[in-house]
Amino acid sequence: MKKNRHIYIYSPSSAVRDKAAFRRGVSRLRALGHEVEIDEAALAVHQRFAGDDATRLAAIGRAAASGADVALISRGGYGLTRILDQLPYKALAKACERGTSFVGVSDFTALQNALLAKTGAVTWAGPAVGEDFGAEGGADEIMQACFDDLLEGQGEGTGWRVPARDAGDGPLLPRSIHGATLWGGNLCVLMSLLGTPYFPSVDKGVLFIEDINEHPYRIERMLEQLRTAGVLARQKAVVFGQFTGMRKVPGYDRGFGLPSVIERLRSQIKVPVLTGLPFGHVQTKVLLPVGAQVELAGDGRELFMVWGHGPLGHRHAPGHDHDHGHAH
Known part of the structure; x- marks a missing residue:
């Protein structure tokens, strides 16, 4: 009840x-x-x-x-x-x-x-x-269900499917990640904290990011700053949420878009770069505990993030054909 x-x-x-x-x-x-x-x-x-x-x-x-x-x-x-x-x-x-x-x-x-x-x-x-x-x-039903889980103290994790275009050739997550601090949020706001006392010094964490109304080159520029500042290489994974409202310039970008940004980032850092997290300026958003210890595991395109108790192998992520979901 x-x-x-x-x-x-x-x-x-x-x-x-x-x-x-x-x-x-x-x-x-x-x-x-x-x-x-x-x-x-x-x-x-x-x-x-x-x-x-x-x-x-x-x-x-x-x-x-x-x-x-x-x-x-x-x-x-x-x-x-x-x-x-x-x-x-x-x-x-x-x-x-x-x-x-x-x-x-x-x-x-x-x-x-x-x-x-x-x-x-x-x-x-x-x-x-x-x-x-x-x-x-x-x-949104999934957002509401995740919020209800928080209210009931039952939210223990989430799962989602990486879009096929971002899957790449090899395994998305070569090995499970344990005991990593989850942190991040809106990329532009996060970047405004870099170099200040308000930017978390998280090593071996899971960094998640999202944004709205940013051109892909601006997203790449912010990621480059995080990379060259040494932040990305210190993480166990970088997870892309939803980047919406991107304004590419027809006839000018010539195929340069967010997939290009992700592909280049993967070639520059050894950290797994994952995509498709249902979070951002979208209706279907899960709730994520910023600062909590999480575990992250993958099975093909299926990814699972757990912050509750219990083994990852016993979790599943119901949702719309596993594209978005939340584990109970």
């Missing part, structure tokens, strides 16, 4: 412009029986932000003090990198220890990785209220 949970909704980044989507998201969460508490500044507006810096810092503090089961962002956008040197890291880490799961996507990457770098606390890459729970067509 599902338990009703306390969900705290706040706005740490950009202002909520689509209030209809916000209201739909809140209504759907309440219809599921959850206690939904909306921060007093959730719909504040200052320039492009959800209130000025002080307002958003106070909202983050209230989310940390809420005692909620889940602290869920209203939306991403931009705003957290402005206030990383002022975040209440100790309060956020203590809230995580007490059982509050901080969930978000996009700009939330900044807070997640800064918190990981400063305290080692685990947060969740996942949905936002408006774009996911408030989607006009309804919340």
